[in-house]
Amino acid sequence: MSDLVYQPTAEQLRRWSGQRVGGTLRLTGPCPACGRDVTAAVSATLDGLETLDAGAPAPAGRTVSIACTAGCGRRWNARAEVEASGRARLAPSPDARLDEAAEAWRVAGTEQExxxxxxxxxxxxxxxxxxxxxxxxxxxxxxxxxxxxxxxxxxxxxxxxxxxxxxxxxxxxxxxxxxxxxxxxxxxxxxxxxxxxxxxxxxxxxxxxxxxxxxxxxxxxxxxxxxxxxxxxxxLPAARPPAPLVRATMRDDATVCGTLLAATADGSLRVRRADDGEVATLPGAEVRRLSPVERC
Missing domain, CATH: 1.20.1300 (3 helical TM bundles of succinate and fumarate reductases)
Structure with missing residues (x-):
């Protein structure tokens, strides 16, 4: 066990008092090692990285780890019991496993920011x-x-x-x-x-x-x-090129604009009109000019 870890007696811990404020225990008392007055705040919540994610009420009783802030640097563990009124008292820690866990919690709290x-x-x-x-x-x-x-x-x-x-x-x-x-x-x-x-x-x-x-x-x-x-x-196969848009000018100056389709008979053109979608069959001899266009 580290020389910094102190084992307080029940009599020393009875000189401590505390109060629950929200989810935090605020404890005061003399350091069991050096006798100077010490204050400690033990929170029931911890903001850390990848730890147990669980909601819980304010502490009613838990083993805590306290470090002397008055200069001697010793630390000790105790069992904090909280009454219904919120008043807290300390007693010796009942389990060595809890001592290790309480110290890990205290260290994590000091490093969390x-x-x-x-x-x-x-x-x-x-x-x-x-x-x-x-x-x-x-x-x-x-x-x-x-x-x-x-x-x-x-x-x-x-x-x-x-x-x-x-x-x-x-x-x-x-x-x-x-x-x-x-x-x-x-x-x-x-x-x-x-x-x-x-x-x-x-x-x-x-x-x-x-x-x-x-x-x-x-x-x-x-x-x-x-x-x-x-x-x-x-x-993957490439997309078929879009059918060309054309404007056919007839001998009587009438125009037909739309998509040029494959012919079904020699000497004629087939155009799907852009305005109504109807397919017009144009005799080739009647077409005076056939011009490609970008839009009708």
Whole structure:
């Protein structure tokens, strides 16, 4: 056991008093090691990264870890019992497992602001990378090869590119969560919840490894989907060129404007009128001029 850990007696702890204010226990009393007056605030909630996410009421009784703020640097554990009125009293800690969990909770509380700020800075790069993936997907959908494909081919390539974008985004999120976690609020109002939080904290290495494997798998899926999308643009059939629009000027100066269709008889032209959609059959001998146009 560390020399900084002090084992207070029941008599020393009876000199402490406290009050529950919301979800926080505010405790005051003499340091059992040096005798100087010490104040401590023990919250039932903790804003951290990837810990037990559970809502709970204000603490009614829980093992707490207290550090001397008067200069000696010693720390000790005690059981805080809270009455219905909100008044708190301390007693010796009943379980060594709870001592370890309570100390881990205290340390996590003192480090939470710095860890959250550091993680927020790293997540800026993650968000930027995600936006970059979305940009690449948009460029792929707007590329010239896409415009040359038939409609069915466009939908197929767009679906594959969407899979690539989703998989790439998942890879980025999983990788950043493995590296930096996700901010959550944890509640531990009693010893059972405290032990559960501590157990979940011990499981974090396996959770991180699982997320890294997921990130690698998703990145492979994204790369494969992009390769498939590129291959489809090469091998899918191109769209048929649109039928030309023409304006036919007859010998009597009448005009017919529309889509030029394949002829069904020699010496005649077939034009689907742009105004009413009817198909007009024009004798070739009556057509004085046939001109391509961009619109009718």
């Amino acid at each position: 710095g860890r959250l700020r550091a993680a927020a800075e790293k997540w800026i790069a993650g968000v930027t990378a995600l936006l970059g993936v979305l940009t690449v997907g948009g460029v792929g959908l707007a590329a010239e090869p896409m415009r040359k494909l038939a409609l069915g081919g466009r939908f197929a390539v767009a679906a594959v590119v969407a899979v690539a974008v989703v998989a790439a985004g998942r890879a980025i999120v999983l990788a950043y969560r493995a590296a930096y976690g996700w901010p959550r609020r944890t509640s531990a109002p009693d010893d059972a919840a405290l032990l559960e939080w501590h157990a979940r904290r011990r499981e974090q290495p396996s959770v991180i490894a699982r997320r890294l494997r997921g990130a690698a798998t998703a990145a492979g899926v994204a790369l494969g989907a992009l390769v498939v999308a590129a291959t489809l643009t090469w091998f």
